[in-house]
Structure formats: C-alpha cells, structure tokens
C-alpha cells in the first residue's frame with residue numbers, strides 16, 4: 282500500500298522524502314517538502330481521492346488521522362482559493 286509496503290502507520294523514516302514528514306494520508310504518498318505536498322493537494326487526483334474518502338465515511342478515525350497528518354494548514358489558512366496553479370494535473 283504505502284511506499285514501504287508494510288502498514289499505513291505513519292512514522293518518521295530516513296528512507297522517505299523529508300523523513301516522511303510530508304505525507305498525504307488520502308493518497309498514501311510522501312512528499313519532499315510542504316510545498317510539494319500543498320501542490321499535490323491542488324491536483325485533481327488528490328481532490329477526487331479526498332472526496333471518495335469523505336463520501337464513504339463522513340466521520341470516523343480517518344478524519345482524525347487526516348487532521349493529524351495535515352496539521353492546521355488545511356483547516357486554518359487557505360491561500361486565497363483561486364491560486365494560479367489550480368487545476369494543474371500531474
């Protein structure tokens with residue numbers, strides 16, 4: 282499932298980009314930096330994945346893990362909404 286092929290438990294690992302600090306739980310992917318992660322979060326595949334997760338299970342542990350993984354960046358501050366890179370695909 283994850284890059285390590287083990288469990289979906291998130292741990293800091295020196296083999297991962299940025300030690301696995303920037304992890305998209307929805308997509309089970311690691312990113313090298315906050316910027317890379319944020320850029321990824323604007324892509325269609327990610328948004329679709331999020332929708333699927335939210336639609337399937339509105340309120341459960343996934344949400345909690347989600348919040349933990351994303352930090353406050355997703356809830357608190359959004360950089361405007363109409364970013365120039367929006368809609369960009371891979």
Ligand SMILES: [Zn+2]
Pocket residue numbers: 305306307308309321322326327328330
């Ligand atoms: Zn994602």
